[in-house]
Amino acid sequence: MSHSGRRAYVNAFPACNLCGESIYSFSTGVFEIIRRNAPKDMNIFSQHNRRIDGRPTVLDEVHFDEMWTWSCTFRVPLSLVTVSFNPFDTSDPEETFHLSGVGELRPRQEICLPQDDNQIILWNYQSHLQNVFPTPKLVSMLANALTFPMHERCWHLMTQILDVELIKKNTKIFAHAMCQPLLLRRPVSNPGRFHTVVAQSELFFGLPGRFRLTPTAFRGMGDEDPSHMPRDFRGADPLNDSYVDKVVAKYASKYTKQREKGSEPTWQPSIPTHTMSRRSQGTFRPRNVFLPTELILNIAGYLEHHKDIQNLLSVFPHWHPMIPDSYWRRRFIDDNCLNNDQFPPEDALDWQHLYLNSDRLLRPSLGWRNRQRILSQLQGTKVRFLRQLKRKGE
Incomplete structure (x- = not known):
């Protein structure tokens, strides 16, 4: 209307x-x-x-x-x-x-x-x-x-x-x-x-x-x-926009078919080719930066938006396979304030693809776009509330 x-x-x-x-x-x-x-x-x-x-x-x-x-x-x-x-x-x-x-x-x-x-x-x-x-x-x-x-x-x-x-x-x-x-x-x-x-x-x-x-x-x-x-x-x-469920179901079905055909992509973490030192011996190469998975997840955890994580992985693309699907599933649900029980398990689809491309994949949903608008407004209220609560405790 x-x-x-x-x-x-x-x-x-x-x-x-x-x-x-x-x-x-x-x-x-x-x-x-x-x-x-x-x-x-x-x-x-x-x-x-x-x-x-x-x-x-x-x-x-x-x-x-x-x-x-x-x-x-x-x-x-x-x-x-x-x-x-x-x-x-x-x-x-x-x-x-x-x-x-x-x-x-x-x-x-x-x-x-x-x-x-x-x-x-x-x-x-x-x-x-x-x-x-x-x-x-x-x-x-x-x-x-x-x-x-x-x-x-x-x-x-x-x-x-x-x-x-x-x-x-x-x-x-x-x-x-x-x-x-x-x-x-x-x-x-x-x-x-x-x-x-x-x-x-x-x-x-x-x-x-x-x-x-x-x-x-x-x-x-x-x-x-x-x-x-x-x-x-x-x-x-x-x-409760059903379009979100349809997109998830679509990619879960696609992922299942790929797995049945044996064409599921298999990611293998890259292996460091040299030992890093505290002082750089030459030109900085991001692809030579290897960190434990736990530390990579900690870094990603400090980033509030999926676009920030996309920027991080564009600099360190070899970190992609080191982040498990369980992390991407949790970020998709938590970042968008969704119900954990309504979504399939971590091995049901490529959660990394869904999370990093959610703006494009879910853009046809007017309800999803309105949800993102409201959540962005609520973040401001949250910041002010926690700031004033902290002042009260001081």
């Missing part, structure tokens, strides 16, 4: 504070969208008069085929002590924070989230009671607070990069790390826009409709260059 066509079906809301894209509301309701995209045999939610509830982990099994529908669910860090929290002011060490559960934005711009971080609450659009709410009790108390929403998909990927318990124990620092780019470029006094707040029984925690950020402002902060980030892939679900 084109960007212009998408606007006819959804209402744009403020940005996710992790990836910078909007959190959207669809007139059909998130539950119906999830039900359409979930495996047919999954009984994932319990229905009540005005709500549908379940566990956030059920979303881990779903791939949203319709563009932008992945962005409908979100959660926020909740302040449990004071409603006047300013994430840019770290002077109050007594402030405690709690991660909310997962909720949705309604087309009428109402927001509600469960307090339990292991719960997801969605509106039951088929109920005749869906527009009947108790009197909002928290609007006046929370009118001056700021909301820092984040997509549930982005939060899931964040927990693959950082230990979730470490984040929960230091949620205020995490909220501050999310907001760090804005601190340098824009005053916090900008209120954003207001939305109606609903507090429904004890299952919901009403939130202020005062959002910190919009997608335009997020991109204007310089965290990403819009001219180099076409929008055609941003609406694709970054999780």
Whole structure:
């Protein structure tokens, strides 16, 4: 669906504070969208008069085929002590924070989230009671607070990069790390826009409709260059893209056929032809540099991106066969925050080829490209979080 066509079906809301894209509301309701995209045999939610509830982990099994529908669910860090929290002011060490559960934005711009971080609450659009709410009790108390929403998909990927318990124990620092780019470029006094707040029984925690950020402002902060980030892939679900599985299966099948034909390439490590000395006796020749496999793996481990490893091996090409497939498999999974159990064993395919050429092989997948974009954004949050956590311990 084109960007212009998408606007006819959804209402744009403020940005996710992790990836910078909007959190959207669809007139059909998130539950119906999830039900359409979930495996047919999954009984994932319990229905009540005005709500549908379940566990956030059920979303881990779903791939949203319709563009932008992945962005409908979100959660926020909740302040449990004071409603006047300013994430840019770290002077109050007594402030405690709690991660909310997962909720949705309604087309009428109402927001509600469960307090339990292991719960997801969605509106039951088929109920005749869906527009009947108790009197909002928290609007006046929370009118001056700021909301820092984040997509549930982005939060899931964040927990693959950082230990979730470490984040929960230091949620205020995490909220501050999310907001760090804005601190340098824009005053916090900008209120954003207001939305109606609903507090429904004890299952919901009403939130202020005062959002910190919009997608335009997020991109204007310089965290990403819009001219180099076409929008055609941003609406694709970054999780559970079947294209990745198809590529892996294709190369596993190809590898198996080569092995059956006896044409599997056999790599043999080169043998040093001379003894190296501490002082060079002549012109430096990279091909004469031989190191133990363990040391080569340690060097590669310090390199964060597969392109860096490609550059390393272009200088020392004879190191290629010295790195086992188990290492390449682990790097492919860890670098892309994938599930280890969904991929075949190390001897099933040429993992080195797949890892070093993943940009080219997986580029047709819009979901994969969106995943890489989000992961690059999350790395910045991770760096700020760990830096501020270190300062706290000093």
